[in-house]
Amino acid sequence: MHKDGASLSDTDVPVLVASRSPAFAEGLRAFLRGLPTQVAVCHTVHQALTLIERGSPHLLIIDWNLADASGMELAMELGRRGVSIPMIFCVEPGRLRPVHEAQAAALGATACLLVTATREAVVDAVSEAMDCVFEAGAARNIGELVERTSPRRVLLTSQERVVLRLMRQQLTYKEIAMELGVSWHTVRSHAQSVLRKLGIHSRRDLDTWDSRLGVSVASQLSDELEVRV
Numbered sequence: 001m002h003k004d005g006a007s008l009s010d011t012d013v014p015v016l017v018a019s020r021s022p023a024f025a026e027g028l029r030a031f032l033r034g035l036p037t038q039v040a041v042c043h044t045v046h047q048a049l050t051l052i053e054r055g056s057p058h059l060l061i062i063d064w065n066l067a068d069a070s071g072m073e074l075a076m077e078l079g080r081r082g083v084s085i086p087m088i089f090c091v092e093p094g095r096l097r098p099v100h101e102a103q104a105a106a107l108g109a110t111a112c113l114l115v116t117a118t119r120e121a122v123v124d125a126v127s128e129a130m131d132c133v134f135e136a137g138a139a140r141n142i143g144e145l146v147e148r149t150s151p152r153r154v155l156l157t158s159q160e161r162v163v164l165r166l167m168r169q170q171l172t173y174k175e176i177a178m179e180l181g182v183s184w185h186t187v188r189s190h191a192q193s194v195l196r197k198l199g200i201h202s203r204r205d206l207d208t209w210d211s212r213l214g215v216s217v218a219s220q221l222s223d224e225l226e227v228r229v
Contacts (some may be wrong), residue, residue: 010049014055015126017041017065018074019090022114028061031119032126044068046165052085059129060087064100068168075107077091077161086110086129086195156197163190165205 015037019025024040032039040057042048044067051057062071066162071084076084086109091097101112112123156164166176177187191203200206 002209003109007213015039015059015061016043016048016051016057017061017063018066018071019043020067021063024090028122031122035123035126035130037126039129040171044165044169046162046169048074052078054081056083056085058086059126059128060085060107061090062087063115064092068165072103072107073165075104075109079108080158084108088125088129090114090115156194160190160197161196163187164183164206167191167194168206181207194219 013066014031017025017028017039019028019041022041022043025043029039030040033167040051042051046068048060048066060074064073066070066074075089087104087107087109088122089100089107091100091104091112091114093114093116093214097114110129111125113122117125122221162180164175168181173184173187173191176191177184180187195201195203195205
């Protein structure tokens with residue numbers, strides 16, 4: 001068991017938990033304390049991408065929703081960047097579970113885990129994932145999937161997607177500029193371009209647009225998977 005601040009040993013396999021819920025993320029961290037692994041947590045796509053850039057983890061545990069976007073968007077962004085990391089998606093039980101599990105598989109997930117899973121189930125899933133040899137070639141071409149299924153595929157540039165995720169966190173343009181190390185005018189220009197391309201008039205409309213998008217993407221991914229099966 002690791003103590004806070006302990007450095008990674010040769011037997012450590014870093015795990016990154018990404019969830020909008022601090023309680024859920026910390027709960028998973030507590031479940032995994034008995035394994036020879038160090039666990040980091042984050043709550044947004046932006047934070048996850050930053051941590052991955054600093055030092056690629058060996059395993060991602062992704063909640064279906066993060067604070068600034070969906071877990072699917074994190075997987076898609078990794079695909080756009082050509083980053084291959086084993087992923088476990090957390091899904092809700094219920095009638096949408098088969099759809100979400102199919103979507104997760106299409107995005108390259110190695111496994112799915114119910115958010116209601118017991119500690120034993122979590123430990124087993126993570127242990128199996130850490131023991132597996134991840135074959136990047138077996139993963140789907142995420143960029144191709146995004147091209148066919150996401151309305152954002154040709155609408156937004158990579159920088160605009162970053163600004164959009166930070167806008168969802170209710171950051172001001174000045175705060176976004178400080179985060180990205182660019183000018184306030186550059187951020188405003190990107191933000192105005194985002195709103196114009198999405199066909200909405202103000203930042204207040206983002207929640208409504210995201211809600212519509214979530215239904216649209218889920219439907220299109222399901223249709224795509226039905227054709228492939």
